[in-house]
Amino acid sequence: MFIYTVKRFALAGLILIVAVTAMFLMIRAVPGDPVSIMLGPRATPELKASLIAQMALDQPIWKQLLIYYGGLLRGDLGIDVFSGRSVVEIVFQQLPYTLEMITLSVVWSATLGIALGAYAAANPNTMIDRIAAAVSVSFVAAPAFVVALLALLIFAVQLQWFPAIGAGEGFWGRLNHLVLPSFAIGLSWVGYIARLVRASMLEVLGEGHIRTARAFGISERRIIMSYALRIAILPVFTVIGVGMGFLLSSAVFTEIVFARPGIGKLVIDSITTRNYPVVMGTVLVSTGLFVLSTAIADLLNALLDPRARSAK
Amino acid sequence: MSDTLLEIDNLSVDYETERGDLKALRDISFDVQKGEIVGIVGESGCGKSTLISSILRLTAPNTRFRQGEVRFKGDDILTKTERQMRDLRGSDISIVFQDPMQTHNPVLTIGRQLVDIQHRSKATKAQKLDIAAKMLAAVGIPDPQARLKQHPHEFSGGMRQRIAIAMALMSEPDLLIADEPTTALDATLEVQIIERLKDLQSEMNCAILFISHHLGVIAELCDRVVVMYAGAVVESGDVREIFHDPKHPYTRRLIECDPGHIKTRARILPTIPGEVPDLANLPDGCIFRDRCEQATDRCHQVPALEKLKEGHFAACWLNHHEEAAT
Ligand SMILES: Nc1ncnc2c1ncn2[C@@H]1O[C@H](COP(=O)(O)OP(=O)(O)OP(=O)(O)O)[C@@H](O)[C@H]1O
Ligand SMILES: [Mg+2]
Numbered sequence: 001m002f003i004y005t006v007k008r009f010a011l012a013g014l015i016l017i018v019a020v021t022a023m024f025l026m027i028r029a030v031p032g033d034p035v036s037i038m039l040g041p042r043a044t045p046e047l048k049a050s051l052i053a054q055m056a057l058d059q060p061i062w063k064q065l066l067i068y069y070g071g072l073l074r075g076d077l078g079i080d081v082f083s084g085r086s087v088v089e090i091v092f093q094q095l096p097y098t099l100e101m102i103t104l105s106v107v108w109s110a111t112l113g114i115a116l117g118a119y120a121a122a123n124p125n126t127m128i129d130r131i132a133a134a135v136s137v138s139f140v141a142a143p144a145f146v147v148a149l150l151a152l153l154i155f156a157v158q159l160q161w162f163p164a165i166g167a168g169e170g171f172w173g174r175l176n177h178l179v180l181p182s183f184a185i186g187l188s189w190v191g192y193i194a195r196l197v198r199a200s201m202l203e204v205l206g207e208g209h210i211r212t213a214r215a216f217g218i219s220e221r222r223i224i225m226s227y228a229l230r231i232a233i234l235p236v237f238t239v240i241g242v243g244m245g246f247l248l249s250s251a252v253f254t255e256i257v258f259a260r261p262g263i264g265k266l267v268i269d270s271i272t273t274r275n276y277p278v279v280m281g282t283v284l285v286s287t288g289l290f291v292l293s294t295a296i297a298d299l300l301n302a303l304l305d306p307r308a309r310s311a312k
Numbered sequence: 313m314s315d316t317l318l319e320i321d322n323l324s325v326d327y328e329t330e331r332g333d334l335k336a337l338r339d340i341s342f343d344v345q346k347g348e349i350v351g352i353v354g355e356s357g358c359g360k361s362t363l364i365s366s367i368l369r370l371t372a373p374n375t376r377f378r379q380g381e382v383r384f385k386g387d388d389i390l391t392k393t394e395r396q397m398r399d400l401r402g403s404d405i406s407i408v409f410q411d412p413m414q415t416h417n418p419v420l421t422i423g424r425q426l427v428d429i430q431h432r433s434k435a436t437k438a439q440k441l442d443i444a445a446k447m448l449a450a451v452g453i454p455d456p457q458a459r460l461k462q463h464p465h466e467f468s469g470g471m472r473q474r475i476a477i478a479m480a481l482m483s484e485p486d487l488l489i490a491d492e493p494t495t496a497l498d499a500t501l502e503v504q505i506i507e508r509l510k511d512l513q514s515e516m517n518c519a520i521l522f523i524s525h526h527l528g529v530i531a532e533l534c535d536r537v538v539v540m541y542a543g544a545v546v547e548s549g550d551v552r553e554i555f556h557d558p559k560h561p562y563t564r565r566l567i568e569c570d571p572g573h574i575k576t577r578a579r580i581l582p583t584i585p586g587e588v589p590d591l592a593n594l595p596d597g598c599i600f601r602d603r604c605e606q607a608t609d610r611c612h613q614v615p616a617l618e619k620l621k622e623g624h625f626a627a628c629w630l631n632h633h634e635e636a637a638t
Contacts, residue, residue: 208414211370215409216402216429216479230419306463307418 001309004302012295019287020072024065027276051081055276068280077284078277087281091263095285097167098262100174101181101254102247106240109186110193114233117197121205121232122224132194139191144250148184148257155180165259181258185250189243193236201232234301241297244290316386317487317519318344318367323380325359325366333376334592336362338544340380341617344487349513349520351530351551353566354540357588360523361410363540364489367521368407369397384487402429406480410491410523412473416464422448422475423460429479447478452504470497477505481512489521494529506533527567531555536623539563542588542599545617549624559626561604598629606630 035051036043052058055078056067071078077087116136120129156164168177204210205228213223252264259265263282270278302309325337336359344350352360365371367382369389382389384405389397409415417425426444427437435443441460448456451474464472473493480488490509494502506529513520524530530537531551538548539562547560558564565584586603589595595602597612604611610629617627 208409208411209417212409212415212476212479213417213428214401215368215370215407216431217398217400218402218428218431219398222428227417227420231417305419307465 001302004309005299008295008298012291015291016288019291020069020284021065023283023287024068024280025061027279028061028064055081072284077281080278081275082273087277090278091266091281091285094261094263094266097260098248098251098255098264101178101185101260101262102244102251104178105182105186105189105247108182109189110236110240113190113193114197114229114236116190116194117199118201118224118229118232120194120198121201122220124202129198132198136191136194139187140195142188144185144188145253145257147187148181148254151180151184152257167260167262177258177260181254181260184254184257185247193239196235196239197232200235201228204228204231230304234305237297237300237304241294244293248286248289315346316343317346317348317384318521319381319383320363320367321381321383323363323366323382324378325362325371326376326378327362327372328374328376329592331592335594336543336591337366339617340540340545342538342545342548344519344521346486347513347517347519348536349522349534351534351537352521352523352540353525353527353530353537355525355584355588357591358540359543360540361491362543364407364491364521364523367489368401368405370401370407402485403432403483404485405487405489406483406485408473408476408480408488408490408493410495412469412476415472415476418464421461421463422467426460426475426479426482429482432483443482444478447482448475450481451475451478451508452501453478470501473497474501474505477509484516485518487519487521489523491523492525493522494524494526502529509533527555539566542594543591544599545625545627546600547626547628548617549626553624559620559624559631560600560628561606561630562600563626598627 035048035055035057039047039051056064059067068078075088077091079085080087080090083090116132120132123129152164155161162180163177166177168174201224205224210223210228213227214220218227248264251262252268254260255262255264256268263286267279267282267286269275270282320343321341323337323340324335326333327336328334340363342350352363354360362371362375366375366377367384367389369392377390380390384400389400392400416422420428423441423444426447427440430440430443433440444460445456448459453459453471453474459467467475473495474497477490477493480490488509494505497505509520509522510533512518520533522530522534534551536549537551537554539546539554539560541562547554547558547563554563555567558567562584569584584603589599589602596614598604598607598615601607601611608629613629615627615629615632617625618631619625620631
């Protein structure tokens, strides 16, 4: 298990290097001269030249990349050209807002989805199973930004149950501000996870070892809860781990709709102002988040499934 | 109080399929006395597993019980509630399923599974673990204490089969059903397990319903044998009687293909020329007719399972000489 963990993280590191390099090259390929945009039309040639030198834009591209990696190793992602603050500081200031929103979305939607899916699989083709299926399908079809807009209009503007914008202060204030955004992001996942768990649960319930458990008179409740569910939820971790990219893109829309701070809002703002160091820093952190979450999903799978553990 | 433990009366079971009803069991009748060891033999697909899963009512969802009764200690199992069935399973009747690789839960330790099946006992967890270790030792698994902490995939097929046997014996059932419990074992181990089952049987005086396609094992272990062909019983009776004087051509062919000595391996099913009829589309008359060298015109009618002498039944027109003469 230890060796597997080390290997898995080595792989994650490798993926990250490839992703960062690709992103770096892509940003440089975007048309437009970043220095003129940053400094505005009235910049003097000297000022321009000094900024170009400072950002190493006069160097060949491979050297720029090396300089960037050099900084990365020292934990330095460059300087925000407008405020002069370090990019690391800016990104890590915004990151918690996005993380708490995504975590809450995943927790509530996975809990509800697993419960619905397991219940539907334990009572297949009953009324409740059919209702759950119908609700699941309609939830899956609802993209986060549409739900976010509707939720904003109904629950914040019309009913005024929850605040419409911002991130709030203090524990309860922040939680209150998280309700609508995480509802918007999580809703489509409820149906998705419910369908996934229902299918894998039905498959597990048809397996030989479940018949053995029944042949020894173990109660159906115990069979579902501790014999079948442990196997049936394994794909959920993988799906959430891989779905982190999707979650992050939902976060971008949701942060804009609810005017919440966070890295989604940060990336949009910095792209429109051609604030390259911040764009790169944000992309790097979210790519890291994605790579990390898939690695954690794999490790969780290995931890919960002894077969996978020894196969690796 | 009668000595009959299990009686199966005219049991017919279908599987609903896209091609129509597959008649997996037709008019099965036989019984098992207390403390008796009964063997069931027959080619692959003749319905042996269907029969034993019907006894515990642990059948596939597309199973339909069409007629007949399965009585255990006099009560019809097919009309019991699910709750009553659960009380029976793993206490009065226990079972060793056919495929040892599928028998255990892959994510729980063997120890946990062996403790869980003792859910009716009031012993502490430590005591239950102790019992579990003793049972593993009894079926010949070395270092049982350490083995309890392992997961199923860390055991070989033969070991898993022995664990399954240990689980089934744990509650000292009145009836032990074992579906080819020795197929994954090598010859020496097979002999050991058979010996162990015999010991246990005389110790606890439980009845055993033992399925095998290895006639040698049946001859060694069983008191009586039921020969099945394409979902029906074609012959049944005392083991010695059937081996020395088989009354159905199918039984004869089986014995010719596998003379049956426990030390010789017969992993491969005995092969008899011809094909088993399609159970979803059964031919008229005797089901064995197409493959039978002795078939006559009479075989266009279905022969009933007739009592030839005390405890020997066969379903073949050849045993009806006096009628054949007329
Ligand atoms: N759930 C099912 N649905 C449809 N047909 C089935 C089902 N289960 C078994 N069958 C069919 O029923 C027949 C009897 O199967 P069964 O498993 O009882 O045979 P068996 O004698 O145990 O064979 P083997 O020696 O290979 O284990 C076979 O033709 C099989 O293909
Ligand atoms: Mg079988």
